[in-house]
Amino acid sequence: MIKHIVAWNFIEGLxxxxxxxxxxxxxxxxxxLKLLIPGIISMKVVTEPLKxxxxxxxxxxxxxxxxxxxxxxxxxxxxxxxxxxRSILCxxxxxxxxxESE
Numbered sequence: 001m002i003k004h005i006v007a008w009n010f011i012e013g014l015x016x017x018x019x020x021x022x023x024x025x026x027x028x029x030x031x032x033l034k035l036l037i038p039g040i041i042s043m044k045v046v047t048e049p050l051k052x053x054x055x056x057x058x059x060x061x062x063x064x065x066x067x068x069x070x071x072x073x074x075x076x077x078x079x080x081x082x083x084x085x086r087s088i089l090c091x092x093x094x095x096x097x098x099x100e101s102e
Contacts, residue, residue, distance in 0.1 A: 001041060001099040002063040007055035008089035022088050023047040023057055029081045030059060037075050039068025057089060062099075069096065 010019050027045035034040045041062040049058055063069040072078055 002066055002069050003095075003097050003099050004059070004061045004063060004069055005095045006059045007093050008057045008085070009054075009091040010056050011088055011090050014088060018088075019056070020047075026057070026081060026085055029077075033072070033075070033077060033081075036077055037072050039064045039071060055091075055093070 010022075014022070023045075024047065027047050030045050031043050034043045041064060043059070043061045046058040046060065049055060061072075063072065
């Protein structure tokens with residue numbers, strides 16, 4: 001299983017109301033990809049992380065394989081959501097790793 005964690009900050013100049021509305025929109029769309037793209041095990045978006053962290057918006061997802069992750073990354077619906085995300089999010093950081101079987 002592959003773990004894919006991505007974190008962003010909102011661009012400067014967005015109001016708190018705009019941040020909230022846009023975060024909820026992207027959250028629903030990203031979490032909905034589980035029903036559209038084969039190989040996604042789970043997709044969870046955190047829109048209100050603790051203030052002790054460095055990021056505003058976090059995606060935590062799991063994939064069956066590296067191939068499934070690659071398919072997700074190039075899927076047209078993911079690309080559409082990403083394009084919108086780039087208009088309101090910045091400072092992207094990504095961590096991908098293989099989970100060991102327990």
